[in-house]
Amino acid sequence: MRRWSVAAVRVSCQPSSSRTSPTPRFSRTYSGHTQQKRSFPAQSLATAQHAEPFLDPPPPLAATSHVRPDPYKLLAPQLHNVRETLLNLLGSAHPGLSEIAKYYFLHPSKQLRPLLVLLFSQATNGLGNGWHIKRWAAECEGAGGRSEELDRPLTRADVLNDYNPSMPDHTASFEDSFSLKAPPHPRKLPIPPPASFANNSPVLSSPPFLLPTQIRLAQIVEMIHVASLLHDDVIDKSPLRRGTLSAPAAFGNKLSVLAGDFLLGRTSAALSRLGSNEVVELIASVIANLVEGEILQLKSIHGEELGITGAPAVGREYFNIYLQKTYMKTASLMAKGARAAVVLGGCKEGEIWKEIAYAYGRNLGIAFQLVDDILDYESGEAALGKPGGADLQLGLATGPALFAWEEHPEMGPLIKRKFQQEGDVELARDLVRRSSGVERTRDLARNHADKAREVLVLLPDSDAKGALEALTERVVKRTW
Template identity: 70%
Template sequence: MRRWSATCRVRTFQQRQNVTTATTSSSTHRVSRQFHSSGNVSRTITTQTTHSPAPRHRCYSVLATQTKTQPSEQTVSSSPRDSTSNRPRADPYKLVAPELKTLRETLLNLLGSSHPSLTEIAQYYFLHPSKQIRPLLVLLFSQATNGLGRGWPAKKWAAECEGARGRSQELDSTLTRPDVLNDWNPNMPDHTASFSATFSLRNPRSSLEPPIPPLWVSDPSTPTLVPVSTLLPTQIRLAQIVEMIHVASLLHDDVIDNSPLRRGAPSAPAAFGNKLSVLAGDFLLGRASAALSRLGESEVVELIASVIANLVEGEILQLKAVHGEELGLDKEHTQGVGKENWNIYLQKSYMKTASLMAKGARAAVVLSGCKEGELWKEIAYAYGRNIGLAFQLVDDILDYEAAESTLGKPGGADLQLGLATGPALFAWEEHPEMGPLIERKFKEPGDVELARDLVRRSSGVERTRQVAQEYADKAKEVLGPLPDSDAKQALEVLAERVVKRKW
């Protein structure tokens, strides 16, 4: 017997009576995509190379083309923005402030453990101020695309219908029996089997068949951005997951880098020790993976799992640059500034920073019902990749410019770690004496101070900021095909703020 809520039954009945086949012929904004196979939506990914004395870099862009409307194709309604309006531009943080506050508070419930000390350290960084830019991107792209994808009706239905596993209450329900998972969280209604006796065979639990989506879920009506800012429970949970993965990476990074400060307070290794910090990071990844599996989207699982792999690969790139010989890794050669060193620097920046932003934003759009062949998730990835690189470039600038009290972590940390970031690489072009310092990883007495002086006497900081600006500008540009909304405007504002921030 299928279990249906009364709301689902009534809505399904009404919709079954009113199902109609809609064809669209309006000449609204359209995008086309080219494949070797057929398809009525096309996208082209291009790279843009800047021409300057600096090593060349790439901005990830989505090129949209306009085509005539065909009756059999889907269109996206969008009204033009009133350029004469004096209304204040949407603030990215204020737009989703209640959701950010709620997800931060409820996030702590996911981190409970039967070991109180593990719970304490897993929650440690979440109790300190954070930019929250990664969950912010997830929420903003959710608002900017909900309603546009062909699969939106099904996602909306699953978020409202009991048993479809899209409601917030159901995201905390395990897919496997808790006693099999052996995963006890004091903040969740889970129970585990006692270890005082042998484990007996149990008959499988009876399961109710999930409700069948009603006909209106596949209604081919015109995709339209939802008029009210709507966030699905799965998207809010995704925002929590990306923040958990980010914090797990911070715990591991602070151990590897022996960092004494994080967010203006003692780092986790300084407060709890290296071993507990590593274990807490692993615990966070485990909790995030379990939560990820309950979102019901294989593509989202694949995206976020690849982020975790990217974080490890980025750390290996960094270790090769600094401790290659000690670890038996191939040493990176620094015979000259060169395009190769710049590309390695940007590759590491993508893997350690931009990957989570880009793939988290894309995953949010997948959860909004965007299907293969629709442009929206390509926009999310291109924006996240570009803004993520801009964010990291500015971080590397602040390591030279900002005071320790402003950063919340030690200033000059990159040089202390033996890392040559954008400002140092540009300074090397103007001051060849920087080369030997980079080659020996700033290990000799006075190397760090000399390197900082060479950067100050060069245009390294300004040129790095210029590159960051180009990535931020490209991030704004790729938003073009999205219909106008407060969320889209907030994403534009965020791209502008990233390169102007001081912390």
């Protein structure tokens, strides 16, 4: 296995010799998925092209013994900062809208998605060929990567007929007619330092360094997640969200939908400031995935009444749609958020680091949702703030029920009629208890978590890498 070294990277606004390196060469394609025995086959995932062969496969999760950094403790100050400063992005001229938009942010949160962004940032910063430019932009005034530049009001001061509490009076006021104002001459942009190819190996930034753009990305992915919760709770008619009133129950459906839309608008403006077209495309595709996943879920529950054709007909098709929906509604944001973090750190086309981030996030996200679906059937469901069998009551057949169908054919008619008849939910829960559905779903979650951990072998050792490894274990073992 290649040996990696760690050295400090220093970059200034003055043109200077800064380290970049050729992309490491790898000799074999790595596939991030294996078939699960006794189960419907999950869709295969080619996680990284040109991957370096493993010397030995990593041991299964249960066999690991060395202590790894706690991911939340490792980045506790940064996560606290992300949460505190995030509220500054939500300002609106309508106090009620701001209140609803902030509603879920003020409740306890796992912050898993921003955690992934920050961990992959620390685990890869310095490795990409474009790192020296990103580090320079984070420190040089006018380059667009400093915190002060990212924190300017999201509504531009020169945009006609817009309003925000932090806007200057000459733009915010509607009492006077808007007069033509000549724009200032564009400021000459600083010139980035030239590249140097003095080193032949990728080197991690030391000490670990987070770019302001990566911190802002962590906030953006959390805002998108919360926007999806606001919309989901309206669609699902959920009265509770983790033990407290859901936003629709507290404020009504219309305001909750509008608050979710407002959050997505704010994220779009914040996203454009990050200075990467690739990152904009990645995160924009996440929003599309969330909608596509919700359509898949609606099709499986209310397809006929909504006029959505193509409802699944057989068991395997149900399972394939279930995994596809799981990726779109949960794993997509984790996978593409992690990949975007690595891109912001200077990883370019053809470098392995962003492939690792995507493969890890996809597998971890699917494992996370599979465990979430298990908790709906176990005693830990109370920690989720929803009644037992909530998915069944919504008409959803998740992993445990679909696996139980293989062992108990009488589950099929219940799934196809969406558990709508009296006694269907109770019977379905009993069939799941009498089957190996829960354990098989947990096995599938372990399989995805194992694959997430395996791809990390290609990263140089660091505390962030150790924390990412620890996270694969915590996701499977969690009871929250």
